Amino acid sequence: MTAVPGTIGGTAGSDRALRWMRRNGAALLIYAIVVVFVVVASILSPTFRDVSNLMDVLRQSTVLGLVTIGQLFVMLAGGIDMSVGMIARVVGLGIAVAMTTLGVPPLAAIPLALLAGTLIGLANGVVVARFSAQPFIATLGMMGILYGVALAISNGPTKMVPIVMLSIYDTSFGPVPAAVIAMAVIWALAWWILRATRFGRGIYAVGGSPKVARLAGLGGERIIMATYAISGLVSAAGGIFLIARSGVGNPNMAIGLEFQSIVAAAIGGISLYGGRGSVVGALGAVILISVISNLFDLFQISAYYQDLTLGLIVVLAVAIHRKDGAR
Amino acid sequence: MSESIALDRAAASSRATTLRARVLDWLSQYAAFGAIVVTLLVAAVMAPAFFSPGNIRAVLIQTAILGIVVLGQTVALIARGLDMSVSATMTFAAVLVGESASSGNFGLLAAQLAILVVCVGLANGLLVTWRQVPPFVATFALLIVVDGARLAYTHGQSANSAPEWLAQIGSGSLAGVPIPVLIWLALLAILFVALALTSWGRWLYAVGSNRESARHAGIPVNAVVMSTFFVTALAAMGAGVLQAGYVGYIDNTLGANYGLNSMAAAIIGGVAFTGGRGGVIGSAMGALLLTILVNLLVVMGLDLFWQRIVQGAVLVIAVVIQGLRSRAEQS
Numbered sequence: 001m002t003a004v005p006g007t008i009g010g011t012a013g014s015d016r017a018l019r020w021m022r023r024n025g026a027a028l029l030i031y032a033i034v035v036v037f038v039v040v041a042s043i044l045s046p047t048f049r050d051v052s053n054l055m056d057v058l059r060q061s062t063v064l065g066l067v068t069i070g071q072l073f074v075m076l077a078g079g080i081d082m083s084v085g086m087i088a089r090v091v092g093l094g095i096a097v098a099m100t101t102l103g104v105p106p107l108a109a110i111p112l113a114l115l116a117g118t119l120i121g122l123a124n125g126v127v128v129a130r131f132s133a134q135p136f137i138a139t140l141g142m143m144g145i146l147y148g149v150a151l152a153i154s155n156g157p158t159k160m161v162p163i164v165m166l167s168i169y170d171t172s173f174g175p176v177p178a179a180v181i182a183m184a185v186i187w188a189l190a191w192w193i194l195r196a197t198r199f200g201r202g203i204y205a206v207g208g209s210p211k212v213a214r215l216a217g218l219g220g221e222r223i224i225m226a227t228y229a230i231s232g233l234v235s236a237a238g239g240i241f242l243i244a245r246s247g248v249g250n251p252n253m254a255i256g257l258e259f260q261s262i263v264a265a266a267i268g269g270i271s272l273y274g275g276r277g278s279v280v281g282a283l284g285a286v287i288l289i290s291v292i293s294n295l296f297d298l299f300q301i302s303a304y305y306q307d308l309t310l311g312l313i314v315v316l317a318v319a320i321h322r323k324d325g326a327r
Numbered sequence: 328m329s330e331s332i333a334l335d336r337a338a339a340s341s342r343a344t345t346l347r348a349r350v351l352d353w354l355s356q357y358a359a360f361g362a363i364v365v366t367l368l369v370a371a372v373m374a375p376a377f378f379s380p381g382n383i384r385a386v387l388i389q390t391a392i393l394g395i396v397v398l399g400q401t402v403a404l405i406a407r408g409l410d411m412s413v414s415a416t417m418t419f420a421a422v423l424v425g426e427s428a429s430s431g432n433f434g435l436l437a438a439q440l441a442i443l444v445v446c447v448g449l450a451n452g453l454l455v456t457w458r459q460v461p462p463f464v465a466t467f468a469l470l471i472v473v474d475g476a477r478l479a480y481t482h483g484q485s486a487n488s489a490p491e492w493l494a495q496i497g498s499g500s501l502a503g504v505p506i507p508v509l510i511w512l513a514l515l516a517i518l519f520v521a522l523a524l525t526s527w528g529r530w531l532y533a534v535g536s537n538r539e540s541a542r543h544a545g546i547p548v549n550a551v552v553m554s555t556f557f558v559t560a561l562a563a564m565g566a567g568v569l570q571a572g573y574v575g576y577i578d579n580t581l582g583a584n585y586g587l588n589s590m591a592a593a594i595i596g597g598v599a600f601t602g603g604r605g606g607v608i609g610s611a612m613g614a615l616l617l618t619i620l621v622n623l624l625v626v627m628g629l630d631l632f633w634q635r636i637v638q639g640a641v642l643v644i645a646v647v648i649q650g651l652r653s654r655a656e657q658s
Binding site for chain 2: 080127131132133134136137138140141142143144145146147148149150151152155256259262263266272303304305306307308309310311312314315318319
């Protein structure tokens, strides 16, 4: 007799655990893979397990981390942003040229660069939300336009930016780089916005069913525009950070960011169909991608094979990811 | 009284919406054609050099090569898919052709090209049908893999010249018409007939319009979707080979931008990104428009970056026209 309630309680508890596992399966899997990679690499390579290298892995994930936040806001609202990499490139080249050739002080250039990125993102949002343009193709067009703009700004490496800019990348508190702390704060902010604010709930509602959200007066159009503006803002921040890392603007910078950010968001459990997914999983995917590219360098895998390897990993990841009855 | 006014108003506004919808519908179908006429007028005034026989010939050949990729892209778009990997397939095919110039082994080349098309088509098709990955993600992933595979295969060195026989095809003429143009027109005719008259053509439109009802109607949806990716890969392979012959040498950027441009051409040519609508004639107009625009920029001596800006802008304009049309139809 006494065993019965216990059994029921146990079943309910394990049910809940099962449901939790199922809901967060993608995120759990990502972190499990990260742990496996880190443990195996640490055993194989003393260089890898060095604290400064591990911190570097995190620091190098900052650009992708920033851009992925924008991408996941857009994707949760049912869109996609193909222009993030080119926004980062245009803003990075623009700020480098502004600070060197035009002599704009960094304190003025940074806010202007962030504003420029936000406005480009907003333009994407207007085209998608107001004109009902298909997001993938509209932002692909924007990517093409920005590619041209980047070439117009500079078709060779720029001059060295003021040394102050480099401190954005270099500053550390003890072993922890300031950039990593900043990224942690921004991710926490994104998590909070999506979880606890009206805007965040609106994003999930719009992504889950754009028509219903529009009819219910949730301001679907404005929410969609805001997600693209956020994506533009964080992509611009990514571009600035790239400049802080290398010190010069390069016309090939930020290549492949659109794809990496979509992949990070997608393998992190963000539904490619909108309305579903969590921030935590996407962060795990960003770290995973950073770990993998660190290992490429550490084990001196030839650059000729890196793209192929990353591509095959992505194909595997998207093949495992299945349209989980989202719609 | 007031009720009838309200009704009149409703009728008037619905007339206005249908007129708006009709204008947008018309625009989405004939935008490319109209834009070609306008562009040619602009060219006549601002850059008469555009009409030199040599330049017209170059425009036609470039249109043909883009046009072949666009044929594939059109088929994919009609079935509500798309293929981002065409540029990688083009470049890889050209690299293989370049190698055959030194080896002279055509049997090997044919086998390699066939394997390329089958692998790319099959991988894209399986990801989209079996694993239900959205086409843009699947084909984007393949773009990275195929470009990566080419890099691994060539170790970055692909500056090669095209074999002599191919250069003759690429820049030769038959009865005054460039051979690539003849090939393009022949393929255009074949696909036009295939779309209009075969059950495969009807299935494509049905699958693109409504996948579920197509399935209920007994159409082999997965096989149809799969076939579109073989068509895009085949078209891209052919275009890559022809491009190598036309320019005479092969480098790593040979196929760059053909993904974006082929989509821009098809969509400005009236092929709906929502599937089930449009055809190869319209998208051929789109290919002609894009090529004329880019060529005009070159003839006018504008910087290279304007090409990218114009190509991107055409895509945005095309997708906005279609977006407004579908919105006008819904309301």
